Amino acid sequence: KNLLEIKDLHVNVEDKEILHGVNLEVGKDEVHVLMGPNGTGKSTLGYAITGHPKYAITSGQIFFDGEDITEMPVNERAKKGIFLSFQNPLEVPGVTLSAFIRNALEQKTGKRVRLWDFKKKLTETMKLLSMDESYAERDLNVGFSGGEKKKAEILQMLMLEPKLAILDETDSGLDVDAVRTVSKGIQLYKEKCKGSLLIITHSTRILESLHVDVTHVMDEGKVVKNGDASLVDEINENGFEEFEQ
Ligand code: ADP
Ligand code: MG
Ligand code: MG
Secondary structure (H helix, E strand, O other), X not given: OOOEEEEEEEEEEOOEEEEEEEEEEEOOOOEEEEEOOOOOOHHHHHHHHHOOOOEEEEEEEEEEOOEEOOOOOHHHHHHHOEEEEXXXXXXXXXXXXXXXXXXXXXXXXXXXXXXXXXXXXXXHHHHHOOOOHHHHHOEEOOOOXXXXXXXXXXXXXXXXXXXXXXXXXXXXXXXXXXXXXXXHHHHHHHHHHOOEEEEEOOOOHHHOOOOOOEEEEEEOOEEEEEEOOHHHHHHHHHOOHHHOO
C-alpha cells in the first residue's frame, strides 16, 4: 500500500486552474524528487497535498495511508503526519521558534508535551543542525537569514516526525555548509523516522548523500515523466526541454 496516492488532481488558485490532472504515488520509506521548470505547479502541488485552503481541489483525489484526505482540513492532515517545508518560510513575530514547534507537536499528538523532555530533544536536535541554542527563544524566522530559516524548517521536521515530509526548495540559496547541514538533517529524518520524502529541488547537491527511489518531472501542471535516480542526472545534463508538452 502506498503512503501517498494522487489521482487526476485538478487544483485552482484564485479561480485559475494550475494543476491539470496530476498523478503521483509515493511509497513508504521512500525518497522522491520532484523537478520541473519554474511556474509548473510544484509548490502548488505541495500546498494541495497539505490542504492549504487557497489551493482548491476541483476534481481528483488524494489518498494518504489508504484514507481519502481530499476534503480534509489542513490541521487534520498535519495530525495524520503530513509536513510541508515552505519555499519561503513565514516570519511570525511574537511566537518563539520553541513555542511554535511545541504547539505544533501538541496539536499533532493531541497531548500536552512536557517542557523538560521537549527542551532536551529540541536542544539536541538544534545541535545536530549546528543551530545556536539562542534561536529557540527568538521569534520564528524574524531576522533569520535565508539559511537559518531553512534550518528552522528542518528542525520542525525532525521534531514533528511526520510520515511524509515535502521539502519545497529547502536547499535553494544555501551556502555549501548549510546544504550539508540540511542534508544531514534529511538523512537523520530517514534513519530515525523512517518517513517518506518528496523533495522539490533544482539542485543535486542536496541529493548527493541520499538514495533517491523515484524522480518525477512536472510540466505545465502535470507530471509528465517518472523515472529513477538517473533521471535527475539526465535533467541536469539536458534540461527540461525534452519533457515539455
Ligand atoms: P513552481 O513551484 O513549479 O515554480 P508554482 O506552484 O509556484 O510553481 O506556481 C504555478 C503557477 O501558479 C504560476 O503560474 C503561479 O503564478 C501560480 N500561482 C501559484 N500560487 C499562486 C497564488 N497564491 N496566487 C496566484 N497565482 C499563484
Ligand atoms: Mg515553487
Ligand atoms: Mg510546455
